[in-house]
Amino acid sequence: MGGLVIFDLDDTLLRTAAATRAARRTVLASLFPGCDAARALAVWRRTTLLYSDQQLTELLRVLAALLGTPLPTGADLDGLAAGYHAEVIDRVTVEPRVVAAARRLRDDGHALAIVSNGDDAVQRAKIERSGLGDLAPAERVVICDGIRIPRKPDPEGLRPLLHDAEGRPGTERRAARAVLVGDRTTDVLTARLAGIPVVRLRTRTADLERGSGLSRTARPDAECSPAGVYQAIRALL
Ligand SMILES: [Mg+2]
Structure with a gap:
């Protein structure tokens, strides 16, 4: 053959899509507690036109600017990125x-x-x-x-x-x-x-x-x- x-x-x-959405929600809840999650997820999706989730720290900086919400001082973006990828792997x-x-x-x-x-x-x-x-x-x-x-x-x-x-x-x-x-x-x-x-x-x-x-x-x-x-x-x- x-x-x-x-x-x-x-x-x-x-x-992968549902696992990705769930992991994004976890990151949003940690960085931007109380934010409009549906809107933030929509903005995140569009931000992937600039940065893939592989470049999560860069993506999150842009996302914060687009949402008009500064990143928390001292936010552990590398730690969040590691947790994000671990959650996707776990949920896929x-x-x-x-x-x-x-x-x-x-x-x-x-x-x-x-x-x-x-x-x-x-x-x-x-x-x-x-x-x-x-x-x-x-x-x-x-x-x-x-x-x-x-x-x-x-x-x-x-x-x-x-x-x-x-x-x-x-x-x-x-x-x-x-x-x-x-x-x-x-x-x-x-x-x-x-x-x-x-x-x-x-x-x-x-x-x-x-x-x-x-x-x-x-x-x-x-x-x-x-x-x-x-x-x-x-x-x-
Ligand atoms: Mg594919």
Whole structure:
């Protein structure tokens, strides 16, 4: 069968959005007690257009300015960031339909990979905590932390995976067959830049994101709900 299926992690293999909202509420209650949480959460979502949650201390400084509420003197932002990420890791759950599709694709003979933006330790902890440690071998789990590996949509993190999928020099060369599955415009653009097809997952929990205004321009090869992932991928591989 062959062919490589590259999965995004957050809000693709995992349900991250609810865990993220809960952890954001905890931080807001600590830094801005009594604030309008719904408004603050909405402003936080928009602030992620400037800083991802990976850059939480920078994000919180901007958030305080936008809310018009100074940060408490001596606030332990590094400690809050650590607590935030720990709460997300603790609360995250799997998207069972997408994980089932991944396991079925592997049983069919496809190779699996995970490519995710974020902090290396945090993303790997989510994978282990959710019982997905066996889904893809370590060499096919790529965390694009923006330091060692550029964040998506830069396709750099995919290159070693795609090189392997094309076969090593001197061996019988197979056609490059790989597909990327993700929930965001970032994933669609990553696949376009890497020259591979892409399935975009429709999720009700889709958050504001960098580049979200491009979603009508950056068209995936297929769009589906979590229940349709298996068939969508099989149609492309
Ligand atoms: Mg995602």
